[in-house]
Amino acid sequence: MWMAKAFSFGTAARMGPAYFPTVIGGMLVTFGLFIGLRGLVVNGESVGSFHFKTLFLILASIALFGLTLQYLGLFCAVLTLVVIASMGGHEFKLREAIIISACLAAGSVALFVFALKLQIPIWPSF
Amino acid sequence: MELLNNLILGFGVALTPINMAYCFIGVLVGTLVGVLPGLGPLATMAMLLPITFNMAPVTALIMLAGIYYGAQYGGSTTAILVNLPGESSSVVTCIDGYQMARQGRAGAALAISALGSFFAGTVSTMLIAGFAPPLADLALKFGPSAYFSLMVLGLVSAIVLASGSIAKAIAMVLLGILLGLVGTDVNSGVARFTFGISELSDGVGFVIVAMGVFGFTEVIVSLELNEKREVFTKKVTGLWLTKDEFKAAAPAVLRGTMLGSMLGILPGGGALLSSFAAYSFEKKISKNPSKFGKGAIEGVAAPESANNAGAQTSFIPLLTLGIPSNPVMALMMGAMMIHNIQPGPQIVINQPELFWGMIASMWVGNLMLVVFNLPLIGMWVKLLSVPYRFLFPAILLFCGIGIYTLSYNTFDIYLAVLFGFLGYLFVKLECEAAPLMLGFILGPMMEESLRRALLISRGDPAVFLTNPISLCMLIAATALLGIVIMPAVRRKREDVFVE
Amino acid sequence: MIKKITCWVASIVLIAFSVGAFAQDYPNQPIRIIVPYTAGGSSDFVARTVATRMQENMNHPVVVENRPGGNAVIGTELVAKARPDGYTLLLGGSSVLSANPALYNNLPYDALKDFAPLTNAVVSPIVVVVHPSLPVNSIKELIAYAKANPGKLNYGSAGVGNTLHLAAEMFCLTTGTSMTHVPYKGASQALGDLLGGSIQVMFDLPQTPLSNIQAGKLKALAVTGEKRIAVMPDVPTMAEAGLPEYQFGTWIGLVAPAKTPPAIVSRLHKEMVKVLNQPEVKESFAKQVMEVKASESSEAFAQFIKSEIDRLRNLVQTANIKPE
Numbered sequence: 001m002w003m004a005k006a007f008s009f010g011t012a013a014r015m016g017p018a019y020f021p022t023v024i025g026g027m028l029v030t031f032g033l034f035i036g037l038r039g040l041v042v043n044g045e046s047v048g049s050f051h052f053k054t055l056f057l058i059l060a061s062i063a064l065f066g067l068t069l070q071y072l073g074l075f076c077a078v079l080t081l082v083v084i085a086s087m088g089g090h091e092f093k094l095r096e097a098i099i100i101s102a103c104l105a106a107g108s109v110a111l112f113v114f115a116l117k118l119q120i121p122i123w124p125s126f
Numbered sequence: 127m128e129l130l131n132n133l134i135l136g137f138g139v140a141l142t143p144i145n146m147a148y149c150f151i152g153v154l155v156g157t158l159v160g161v162l163p164g165l166g167p168l169a170t171m172a173m174l175l176p177i178t179f180n181m182a183p184v185t186a187l188i189m190l191a192g193i194y195y196g197a198q199y200g201g202s203t204t205a206i207l208v209n210l211p212g213e214s215s216s217v218v219t220c221i222d223g224y225q226m227a228r229q230g231r232a233g234a235a236l237a238i239s240a241l242g243s244f245f246a247g248t249v250s251t252m253l254i255a256g257f258a259p260p261l262a263d264l265a266l267k268f269g270p271s272a273y274f275s276l277m278v279l280g281l282v283s284a285i286v287l288a289s290g291s292i293a294k295a296i297a298m299v300l301l302g303i304l305l306g307l308v309g310t311d312v313n314s315g316v317a318r319f320t321f322g323i324s325e326l327s328d329g330v331g332f333v334i335v336a337m338g339v340f341g342f343t344e345v346i347v348s349l350e351l352n353e354k355r356e357v358f359t360k361k362v363t364g365l366w367l368t369k370d371e372f373k374a375a376a377p378a379v380l381r382g383t384m385l386g387s388m389l390g391i392l393p394g395g396g397a398l399l400s401s402f403a404a405y406s407f408e409k410k411i412s413k414n415p416s417k418f419g420k421g422a423i424e425g426v427a428a429p430e431s432a433n434n435a436g437a438q439t440s441f442i443p444l445l446t447l448g449i450p451s452n453p454v455m456a457l458m459m460g461a462m463m464i465h466n467i468q469p470g471p472q473i474v475i476n477q478p479e480l481f482w483g484m485i486a487s488m489w490v491g492n493l494m495l496v497v498f499n500l501p502l503i504g505m506w507v508k509l510l511s512v513p514y515r516f517l518f519p520a521i522l523l524f525c526g527i528g529i530y531t532l533s534y535n536t537f538d539i540y541l542a543v544l545f546g547f548l549g550y551l552f553v554k555l556e557c558e559a560a561p562l563m564l565g566f567i568l569g570p571m572m573e574e575s576l577r578r579a580l581l582i583s584r585g586d587p588a589v590f591l592t593n594p595i596s597l598c599m600l601i602a603a604t605a606l607l608g609i610v611i612m613p614a615v616r617r618k619r620e621d622v623f624v625e
Numbered sequence: 626m627i628k629k630i631t632c633w634v635a636s637i638v639l640i641a642f643s644v645g646a647f648a649q650d651y652p653n654q655p656i657r658i659i660v661p662y663t664a665g666g667s668s669d670f671v672a673r674t675v676a677t678r679m680q681e682n683m684n685h686p687v688v689v690e691n692r693p694g695g696n697a698v699i700g701t702e703l704v705a706k707a708r709p710d711g712y713t714l715l716l717g718g719s720s721v722l723s724a725n726p727a728l729y730n731n732l733p734y735d736a737l738k739d740f741a742p743l744t745n746a747v748v749s750p751i752v753v754v755v756h757p758s759l760p761v762n763s764i765k766e767l768i769a770y771a772k773a774n775p776g777k778l779n780y781g782s783a784g785v786g787n788t789l790h791l792a793a794e795m796f797c798l799t800t801g802t803s804m805t806h807v808p809y810k811g812a813s814q815a816l817g818d819l820l821g822g823s824i825q826v827m828f829d830l831p832q833t834p835l836s837n838i839q840a841g842k843l844k845a846l847a848v849t850g851e852k853r854i855a856v857m858p859d860v861p862t863m864a865e866a867g868l869p870e871y872q873f874g875t876w877i878g879l880v881a882p883a884k885t886p887p888a889i890v891s892r893l894h895k896e897m898v899k900v901l902n903q904p905e906v907k908e909s910f911a912k913q914v915m916e917v918k919a920s921e922s923s924e925a926f927a928q929f930i931k932s933e934i935d936r937l938r939n940l941v942q943t944a945n946i947k948p949e
Binding site for chain 1: 350522
Binding site: 168171172175176179266267268269270393443447448449450453456457459460463464466468469470471472473533574578581582584 | 663664666667669670673677689691692694699779805807809810811813814816817818820821822823824832833834835836837839840842909912913
């Protein structure tokens with residue numbers, strides 16, 4: 001069974017200059033319903049399986065990157081990102097992950113902050 | 127032979143050692159920046175702007191221009207190799223370019239990308255040289271109603287873009303439009319869909335959506351496929367184009383160049399539209415449309431040439447009318463102001479060596495890019511053979527940093543994560559992301575033009591039909607829509623008959 | 626044992642030094658000037674010029690950061706909420722500090738309370754340009770035409786609440802005419818449609834349409850201000866054209882977050898005024914039709930901003946201009 005999602009297809013359009021969004025939103029809802037119904041009626045392949053672990057780990061790693069970046073600086077953020085993201089992979093060896101993350105951290109600090117002079121905090125700000 | 131004299135003058139300026147040096151620096155930095163996802167030419171040019179204060183004006187402009195079109199080249203590289211559009215105009219290249227890479231044809235994709243771009247650069251440079259003022263005047267004739275119809279045409283071609291179900295493509299386009307509408311409305315200044323979050327008051331950035339939907343999703347999906355990932359790197363069959371590929375690609379390059387040159391002149395994102403339009407065009411006139419989306423070389427050649435042609439011709443409105451057609455051009459204009467140059471119709475007359483010098487150096491820059499990039503193809507392909515478990519954290523990292531450097535705002539990173547999740551859903555539901563991106567970019571512009579046109583015509587919708595350009599666009603759009611829907615409808619009927 | 630003590634002593638010394646560093650004289654970190662627009666505009670130009678010169682004079686890094694977006698609100702809000710330590714400054718102009726507040730009630734910053742004004746930098750007049758196809762050659766003719774065709778003329782602006790928008794509205798109010806406002810995302814876009822003829826009038830800063838005026842593609846009818854502009858010597862002032870009661874100018878100045886220590890405020894004021902009075906600076910601004918007009922003191926600038934906000938608020942209410 002298809003699982004055609006009409007979920008986000010029907011966000012309520014805000015008021016105000018809402019003419020256009022309402023029209024578009026309406027069209028979207030129509031199409032969403034159409035696809036959904038068709039999915040129910042026509043026999044199609046089922047949706048691919050969801051690998052929640054991978055999904056979660058990868059997305060979490062990036063979100064944590066953002067979080068640590070703000071408070072702990074680039075170096076720590078890179079470490080966090082790489083280690084957690086690697087856990088989402090298949091061959092996870094902690095030591096390997098740490099080495100790579102250290103290299104990447106050093107490399108990105110060198111590249112982005114020193115070479116390109118971007119304003120990114122490197123170390124935690126206390 | 128005034129044109130020849132002017133070109134000689136121009137090359138005289140462009141080929142001085144110092145200008146060549148800075149041109150090289152520009153394209154080098156540009157390529158690097160294009161490869162790094164997130165960091166775009168605009169930010170880089172802004173960062174390097176202070177350095178240009180002490181240079182001669184021509185040199186400064188040459189370097190900045192080099193960064194701009196260098197970034198176009200770089201953006202294609204990541205699009206092909208890791209399905210990450212480095213530039214908004216590289217989104218289309220992802221579709222077939224990445225597929226080619228998966229089939230071991232990354233080298234060919236990169237090669238045709240570079241060559242096509244060079245060809246496009248040459249042709250568009252000549253166009254600028256010969257026809258800049260009349261082209262600029264033509265661009266001016268595009269009033270809001272014409273723009274609106276152009277956008278409609280663009281969106282319809284987005285539907286053509288999709289290889290899967292038409293209904294889903296339309297839905298994705300609509301969703302993209304809705305996403306694009308988040309932000310402050312031009313005509314009234316009111317913030318829409320922002321849920322009170324001030325970071326959203328300027329809308330969701332293209333890069334953020336692209337990183338999420340393309341970049342993060344791709345990593346997650348690839349990890350799911352287990353060892354299958356390793357397969358295509360082993361199958362790398364040569365770094366260059368086969369004769370057949372070359373023959374197929376050449377006309378595509380030509381068509382893409384034409385389309386790109388025309389669309390690039392239009393202020394306001396013409397260059398973006400050119401790559402999408404070129405791709406759709408190729409697909410429609412191809413004898414074998416089903417191969418698009420699975421690694422058709424025309425699907426790389428045409429958009430790449432188109433976006434490079436568009437990037438070059440987008441200089442025209444700035445140089446001839448003093449109107450920047452996109453934020454990058456606005457920055458160039460600022461650079462000119464800092465050097466006390468007034469961009470506009472007077473430049474050609476008052477400072478011909480500046481005008482022609484820049485044009486000549488564009489060609490020189492393109493040449494440098496080709497010479498520089500082709501040997502690098504081998505290196506890039508080697509990069510693909512790095513075990514994925516080392517590669518993907520790096521990809522995520524560069525995406526993350528790239529997003530952060532947009533506005534130094536971690537909120538953007540979270541937003542991209544959200545889009546990564548959405549992208550994953552899309553993949554599972556077999557909905558394609560490319561139409562979404564196109565809707566995202568064109569939707570707001572379309573709405574802006576629509577309301578502006580209606581405002582000027584005082585609410586009279588006939589304005590879209592009375593303006594000749596607008597009318598042509600709308601007819602083309604309807605025709606295209608018809609062509610797209612007809613087969614689907616017919617097929618349904620056939621199915622019904624069979625039953 | 627000795628090692629451990631050494632470690633402790635070393636760390637204490639280091640900490641002491643870092644604390645001491647904070648207590649050191651200002652400035653000891655790079656000073657950032659935030660420009661709430663993308664790089665390349667006139668505000669950006671002013672900021673970069675001032676920053677470069679200040680850096681030379683003070684022998685200390687002064688950098689410009691562009692934080693565009695949200696009609697310049699994002700960058701402005703950033704500085705409004707920044708630490709008042711004198712390291713984050715805003716390049717704010719009439720749009721951000723007087724026009725926006727006059728028009729919108731729910732801005733995430735308060736133009737008067739959240740900032741400690743430093744000094745004004747430049748002022749710029751406004752020029753009225755029309756498309757050549759419009760059969761008017763002077764302000765008086767424009768007014769007559771507008772009165773004969775109420776609401777027919779379209780004028781472009783750089784956005785709702787932008788000074789160019791309010792300048793036009795004030796014109797309409799002063800002359801008793803009505804024109805239809807067509808907003809764009811920035812003056813350049815509006816200029817494009819003006820050249821194409823979709824809109825017929827524009828109230829703009831002089832340098833944007835300058836080369837097109839010189840090339841004859843646009844007609845300049847008049848400029849605001851007391852005297853004619855050097856680069857447009859044939860264009861009369863409003864007073865000369867018969868409309869002395871209409872005056873509108875734009876200004877660009879620098880402010881710091883409120884609660885910045887007065888000592889730092891006056892130091893910055895001094896440095897900036899020094900830069901602004903340098904002849905090369907005056908000249909390069911003049912080329913962009915911007916006249917240097919440094920405030921005598923930060924308080925004078927504060928007064929100026931307040932009076933501007935009041936004036937524009939008055940206009941908004943009288944002319945009944947609404948965000949939507």
